[in-house]
Amino acid sequence: MPEQPTGAVALTVRSLRKNFGKFVALDGVDLSVRQGERRAVIGPNGAGKTTLINVLGGQLVGDSGSVMLGTRNLMKKYPHQMSRLGIGRTFQISSTFPRMTVFDNMLSAHVCSASWWFSLSAGRLKRIKDEVMSELEIIHLDRMADQVVEDISHGDRKRLEFGMVLATKPSLLLLDEPTAGMGLQERHELIDLVLKEVTRRKLTLVFVEHDIDIVFKAAEHITVMALGKVFAEGKPEEIAKHQGVQEIYLGG
Ligand code: ADP
Numbered sequence: 075m076p077e078q079p080t081g082a083v084a085l086t087v088r089s090l091r092k093n094f095g096k097f098v099a100l101d102g103v104d105l106s107v108r109q110g111e112r113r114a115v116i117g118p119n120g121a122g123k124t125t126l127i128n129v130l131g132g133q134l135v136g137d138s139g140s141v142m143l144g145t146r147n148l149m150k151k152y153p154h155q156m157s158r159l160g161i162g163r164t165f166q167i168s169s170t171f172p173r174m175t176v177f178d179n180m181l182s183a184h185v186c187s188a189s190w191w192f193s194l195s196a197g198r199l200k201r202i203k204d205e206v207m208s209e210l211e212i213i214h215l216d217r218m219a220d221q222v223v224e225d226i227s228h229g230d231r232k233r234l235e236f237g238m239v240l241a242t243k244p245s246l247l248l249l250d251e252p253t254a255g256m257g258l259q260e261r262h263e264l265i266d267l268v269l270k271e272v273t274r275r276k277l278t279l280v281f282v283e284h285d286i287d288i289v290f291k292a293a294e295h296i297t298v299m300a301l302g303k304v305f306a307e308g309k310p311e312e313i314a315k316h317q318g319v320q321e322i323y324l325g326g
Pocket residue numbers: 094097099117118119120121122123124125126
């Protein structure tokens with residue numbers, strides 16, 4: 075068995091199943107992620123990675139099994155409840171508001187995690203605007219605050235999405251292909267930013283990624299999925315020389 079990072083278990087998934095009609099998308103997934111761990115989930119297209127992230131984020135409800143965040147059972151919770159419990163996620167397909175400005179997108183994420191909305195004084199409004207601007211600075215979009223999102227580049231949009239999920243102040247971050255569709259340099263810049271913020275905020279990270287260089291750069295531990303199951307698990311160096319994993323990728 076691969077050595078596990080020390081620290082309390084943040085996320086435990088046991089025998090998780092999800093069917094779409096007769097199709098079995100998750101076929102008894104077990105996963106255990108420790109606090110502060112950076113875990114990559116990889117596997118061929120159709121392996122069930124996005125379905126797993128959707129169940130963890132509350133966008134889908136698992137048919138059976140359990141998902142625990144610490145000691146809390148997350149099965150059958152809604153996305154907004156997951157968010158309140160500290161789970162933040164991004165989507166494989168961009169999920170910003172295209173007709174709104176960069177600033178207003180970030181403001182909307184900020185508002186989602188706040189409890190002040192029922193009493194909004196002028197002083198508080200000013201403070202919120204400052205907070206939104208500093209959140210935009212972290213993701214290097216402060217100078218684009220007034221631009222409409224549909225006019226900014228794909229890479230900037232992916233960075234905005236990451237910033238928006240950070241603004242909800244998660245403890246567990248779920249990223250589904252955060253670098254999809256980006257150029258090589260942009261991919262590395264985004265993942266460096268993710269690693270910086272994850273470390274600084276002591277977050278637990280579970281991310282799905284196709285770019286194997288990014289996986290090896292960012293992950294401490296890798297879960298390989300195939301046909302809705304966990305096919306292999308281990309440290310990057312163990313997965314790199316795993317015969318079966320090489321066959322899945324070469325074959326698929
Ligand atoms: P991955 O992210 O690993 O590429 P997915 O989790 O998106 O895979 O999909 C796993 C399988 O489940 C695929 O065969 C996909 O076609 C199927 N699937 C995913 N979502 C649905 C859905 N809403 N309805 C029917 N089938 C689905």
